[in-house]
Amino acid sequence: MKKILVLQITALILISGSLGGMYAFTDVYDEVYSRIVSIICLSCIKLNRVYSQDYKIETANGKPHPNFIIDELTKGPIFLAFRTDVCAYCDDMEPLVMQIFNVTFEKEDVFSKTVDFNGTGVIFYHINNDHATGELKTLQPFYDIDGDNAVPMFTMMSLEYHRGIVTPYYLTVYGILNPDYTDEQRIEELTNIIFTAIELYKENSQGFRPEDFKK
Amino acid sequence: MKFQVLLKLKRYIAQIIFLISANLGALGLKTGFCYPFFYCHACPAATSACPLRAIEVGVFNGEFKWKLITYPLLILGTVGVLTGRAVCGWACPIGLLQRTTGVVPKKLKKRFPIFAKIGQHKVEHYLRYTKYFVLIGLVVITPIFIGFMFTDICPVGVLVGTIPVMILNPGTYLANAFFYMALVIFILFFILIFIIERGWCRYFCPVGAILAPFNKISYLHVSTHLMIEHPSTEEKCIHCNACINSCPMGIDVPNMKRDPECILCGKCIEACPLGLISFERV
Numbered sequence: 001m002k003k004i005l006v007l008q009i010t011a012l013i014l015i016s017g018s019l020g021g022m023y024a025f026t027d028v029y030d031e032v033y034s035r036i037v038s039i040i041c042l043s044c045i046k047l048n049r050v051y052s053q054d055y056k057i058e059t060a061n062g063k064p065h066p067n068f069i070i071d072e073l074t075k076g077p078i079f080l081a082f083r084t085d086v087c088a089y090c091d092d093m094e095p096l097v098m099q100i101f102n103v104t105f106e107k108e109d110v111f112s113k114t115v116d117f118n119g120t121g122v123i124f125y126h127i128n129n130d131h132a133t134g135e136l137k138t139l140q141p142f143y144d145i146d147g148d149n150a151v152p153m154f155t156m157m158s159l160e161y162h163r164g165i166v167t168p169y170y171l172t173v174y175g176i177l178n179p180d181y182t183d184e185q186r187i188e189e190l191t192n193i194i195f196t197a198i199e200l201y202k203e204n205s206q207g208f209r210p211e212d213f214k215k
Numbered sequence: 216m217k218f219q220v221l222l223k224l225k226r227y228i229a230q231i232i233f234l235i236s237a238n239l240g241a242l243g244l245k246t247g248f249c250y251p252f253f254y255c256h257a258c259p260a261a262t263s264a265c266p267l268r269a270i271e272v273g274v275f276n277g278e279f280k281w282k283l284i285t286y287p288l289l290i291l292g293t294v295g296v297l298t299g300r301a302v303c304g305w306a307c308p309i310g311l312l313q314r315t316t317g318v319v320p321k322k323l324k325k326r327f328p329i330f331a332k333i334g335q336h337k338v339e340h341y342l343r344y345t346k347y348f349v350l351i352g353l354v355v356i357t358p359i360f361i362g363f364m365f366t367d368i369c370p371v372g373v374l375v376g377t378i379p380v381m382i383l384n385p386g387t388y389l390a391n392a393f394f395y396m397a398l399v400i401f402i403l404f405f406i407l408i409f410i411i412e413r414g415w416c417r418y419f420c421p422v423g424a425i426l427a428p429f430n431k432i433s434y435l436h437v438s439t440h441l442m443i444e445h446p447s448t449e450e451k452c453i454h455c456n457a458c459i460n461s462c463p464m465g466i467d468v469p470n471m472k473r474d475p476e477c478i479l480c481g482k483c484i485e486a487c488p489l490g491l492i493s494f495e496r497v
Contacts, residue, residue, distance in 0.1 A: 036256055040257065
């Protein structure tokens with residue numbers, strides 16, 4: 001038998017056998033599908049999305065995202081509403097938030113709930129820092145980009161493709177958003193933020209690997 | 216003559232079928248495979264992943280994810296052992312693009328001798344090693360150490376990713392830090408393929424660089440019978456250079472033996488007046 005034929009057969013068996021083994025015994029197919037094919041690769045198209053607001057990837061305090069937030073992100077985009085007992089602007093904004101999400105709560109309440117937003121489940125957190133306990137009590141500094149514990153603070157969390165991986169992506173807004181706005185404009189702005197987050201989540205959730213972000 | 220037309224036609228059909236199958240994502244078919252040729256998954260219609268991106272993600276920032284590194288190499292390796300670089304000539308959509316633009320450098324060569332010299336200069340042979348540097352440097356080393364990836368500036372990403380995405384989503388995106396650099400490279404890419412036939416495949420294609428060594432052992436290859444009596448024709452090479460002139464990769468066909476640059480397009484087979492060149496198995 002020709003040497004070259006032996007070489008070809010050996011190479012083919014080794015290479016295609018390894019490839020078959022990878023398909024059979026690893027999740028590489030799913031990983032390539034979820035990490036690369038199913039999401040829009042922004043760096044490959046050399047573009048960034050146009051946002052009216054400033055989305056962030058790194059947490060405000062530089063620490064990894066809390067594990068429970070990462071777990072929640074596997075279920076849907078998250079809306080965090082922070083307040084304290086004494087907060088006039090919170091009292092102004094919360095009725096608007098209730099209207100947007102079609103939920104009702106008292107200002108002392110600390111709770112989470114999956115709410116339906118135009119057919120998509122958004123995980124809604126209402127956190128009163130004066131009554132929160134455990135992980136929720138220390139949550140605000142993770143997303144407080146101004147760093148001064150201002151309330152009301154609203155954080156919308158979603159997912160975005162960044163440098164090869166799908167990563168948590170969040171936007172934080174404060175107070176009454178803009179003093180010149182009417183209530184309708186505030187509702188519109190918050191609604192736009194939520195719609196953008198849902199769109200991002202739908203585009204990227206296939207590729208999200210929570211284990212990459214857990215401490 | 217009939218054989219020559221048939222071969223040309225077969226290759227066109229194969230390239231069009233592969234072009235369509237690479238873009239079935241438009242119909243919702245997305246898979247976890249890597250393309251065995253050079254194409255970008257950022258194309259809105261892409262079916263599979265760019266093999267280079269998979270490698271880059273696998274080595275990014277020194278995190279060696281072996282599955283992502285070996286998977287595209289094994290896919291390319293399987294194809295390479297069977298057919299060598301035939302995918303460049305028969306399947307790659309960018310190969311099809313260069314086949315289409317290839318008429319321009321051919322005409323330029325005939326009209327202006329300077330263009331003939333560009334592709335035949337003595338340093339040209341060494342320039343072909345550029346693609347190996349691109350592969351090792353930009354696909355492996357820079358992603359590990361500085362987080363810069365070849366696909367950040369890939370001209371094919373601009374062609375099949377950026378442009379369609381911007382057309383389909385006007386006002387949704389704006390340029391990132393690499394956009395203008397990629398745009399310049401994209402323009403140079405187009406100038407290159409209009410000046411030198413298969414200029415991208417010859418000098419820069421990192422996927423071609425992965426496949427090229429497999430030509431040395433591939434089951435399918437192009438074989439020449441020029442200096443010996445050909446069993447069927449009993450004719451000897453008349454040194455007409457028709458094969459060299461027809462080769463889009465600028466290979467010295469009479470002296471080639473499993474040349475890593477050969478894309479098995481079969482143009483030399485079509486061109487040889489005595490039929491002394493053929494596809495062979497084993």
